[in-house]
Structure formats: C-alpha cells, structure tokens
Amino acid sequence: FNRFDPKTQEFKRFLPSGEEKPEGVSASQSLSGTHVWKIAAGKNGYYWVATHLGGLNRYDPKTGNFLHFRAQENNLKTINNNTVWDILEDKKGRIWVAMPSGVNRLDKMGEDFHFFSHSSDSENFANLNRTFVLHEDQLGRIWMGTDGGLKLFDEKNEGFSIYTKD
Numbered sequence: 001f002n003r004f005d006p007k008t009q010e011f012k013r014f015l016p017s018g019e020e021k022p023e024g025v026s027a028s029q030s031l032s033g034t035h036v037w038k039i040a041a042g043k044n045g046y047y048w049v050a051t052h053l054g055g056l057n058r059y060d061p062k063t064g065n066f067l068h069f070r071a072q073e074n075n076l077k078t079i080n081n082n083t084v085w086d087i088l089e090d091k092k093g094r095i096w097v098a099m100p101s102g103v104n105r106l107d108k109m110g111e112d113f114h115f116f117s118h119s120s121d122s123e124n125f126a127n128l129n130r131t132f133v134l135h136e137d138q139l140g141r142i143w144m145g146t147d148g149g150l151k152l153f154d155e156k157n158e159g160f161s162i163y164t165k166d
Helices: 125-129
Strands: 002-005 010-013 025-028 036-041 047-051 056-060 065-069 086-089 095-099 102-106 113-116 131-136 142-146 149-154 159-163
Touching: 036 086, 047 086, 086 131, 095 131, 102 131, 125 142, 125 149
Parallel strands: none
Antiparallel strands: 002 010, 025 065, 036 047, 047 056, 056 065, 086 095, 095 102, 102 113, 131 142, 142 149, 149 159
C-alpha cells in the first residue's frame, strides 16, 4: 500500500510489520498482509484495504494508522475469513466484504460484522458462497458475483435471490 503526498512529492509505503498480530481487531501503523486485492475509498475519509490472508484493513490518513479486522475463531462478530476479495460501501454507509466463504457486513463504522451465506442445504452452496465481486445498483440493492451465479441480497429477509445460467 503506497500513499502519495502531493506537498512533498513523495510516496510513503506501508508494509506488514512482520510481527504476529492477535486475531480480532487491532490497530497498527502497518498493513496486515502483503497481497492487496482491492483498495476502496470510504465516504468518511478512510481507505479500506482487502488483503489475501491478512483480513480487512481500515486506513485513517489523518493519523496514519491501520485498524485490522481479522477472523477470530468462535467469534461471530468478526469477519469469518482472512482472505478478502472485494469491498463495497453502500449508500447507507455500511461496508460489505466479499470472501471465499460468503459476505460480511460492517454497520456504520462499528467493529461488529454480520455474516451472510447461502444455506448449506443447497447442492451448490459452496460455489454460491464464494463471492468475488459486490455491486450496489441505483435502487440501493446489493448484488454479489459468485462462482455459482449472481445473488441479490434481500434486505428485508436477510436472504438471497439467486440467478444462474440454468
């Protein structure tokens, strides 16, 4: 992760510190992973960084600090996977995170995540959970691109409508 300072005309590079961080949420001046999948600018000035095996990072350019969100075993309020492929901030200010195991949502700058996945009674549930891309349409609906097809999140029921090629 590199940040360009137009005043000094210099780049600042953020690398993982190399030290092991505890699971859950922690703060640091370093990135939590070396492989970055996506960087998304938030509406409140934060930058969200999706990493491979490092979880989700929130960078605050005012302080230069990162807040690390990592999976924590038996804690349903953390992200459930440390590989994050896509990030979306919706019109309501919620952060959506696409992962190999489903989608997590962080509500309005809190630190508690909600996990959404397709039910395991479906024969194609693993492919339907492996979510690569997120999109919000003009109506504020959240669409998810998965290995098994396209999913539309049902806000009212917190479930999905599924669209496949069949």
